[in-house]
Amino acid sequence: MEDQWLAWAKRLSALADTGLHYCRDKFDRERYEEVAEISTSMMAALGDIPIGRVNLALGKGEGHVTPKIDVRAAIIDDGRILLVKEKMDGRWTMPGGYAEVGLSAVENTIKEVWEEAGIKVEAKRLYAIRHKAKHAYPVDVLDFYKLFFLCERRDRAPLDPGHEVSDAAYFSPDDLPPLSEPRVIVQDITDAFAFQVDPQRPVMVD
Incomplete structure (x- = not known):
């Protein structure tokens, strides 16, 4: 908190x-x-x-100030989740980033996966909307709403990391690499697996 x-x-x-x-x-x-x-x-x-x-x-004054929006994609395949390695800190996160103007939350999520991992996905279900300040992320002077989507691959193309990341790979939940905690924490990944197992589980909203 x-x-x-x-x-x-x-x-x-x-x-x-x-x-x-x-x-x-x-x-x-x-x-x-x-x-x-x-x-x-x-x-x-x-x-x-x-x-x-x-x-x-x-940044400069932006008028009526509102929280930033961050979108993240949970892509689980054969019991492992796709993570990308950030160049900025050398740690791993689910594909995603700032939502851009002109695209819906789903469109932003799909775009981020394509740009960071080089694969096409379909966003199947929103599983969490988190107020970053209320969870165990590092302190941030900006206020964020974080949207997490369960996604499925639409192709079997090999992973192709984009210019903002240095690697992309799948990891089992009990063998995760060092996480880029400003972006994602273990709970985000644990919840993704729980929602994949139980499609009837209600969306978590702060």
């Missing part, structure tokens, strides 16, 4: 950015800018990271 002080700081940051988007009074703008600076300093202190990195992660 996310630290409560960090949650408050992120909420203040979102309120400040949203206020700056809508306000028309120069004095209100000054107040919102000060709140934004304080919240950024809080996040930097709580995460023990430079303010510049926090500002880089948050």
Whole structure:
């Protein structure tokens, strides 16, 4: 679970950015800018990271601030799950990433699998919608909703890792490699296997 002080700081940051988007009074703008600076300093202190990195992660004001969307594909074949190796940290994750504007959640998931593993899949079922801050992922200054889909392969083409990853391979749930935990945790994989076994299991939603 996310630290409560960090949650408050992120909420203040979102309120400040949203206020700056809508306000028309120069004095209100000054107040919102000060709140934004304080919240950024809080996040930097709580995460023990430079303010510049926090500002880089948050980016420029984007209007009415909403959570980011991350999609992930669980592709299970013969008791093993497909993972890709991230170049950024050398660790493994389920294929996926930021959802892009103009595509549905399913279309984004299919696209990510194609780009990272070089195979065509069909998204069969949503099995979880997680609020990242409520689970055992590392601390993140951004707020995320994470969508997980069970997918099936549409072809038997060999795996072909894309430019953002260095490898792609299948792993059994009891022999997982080091995971890229900002992206995926063991629970995400365990739940994927549980949902594959029980198609009637209800979707998990925070």
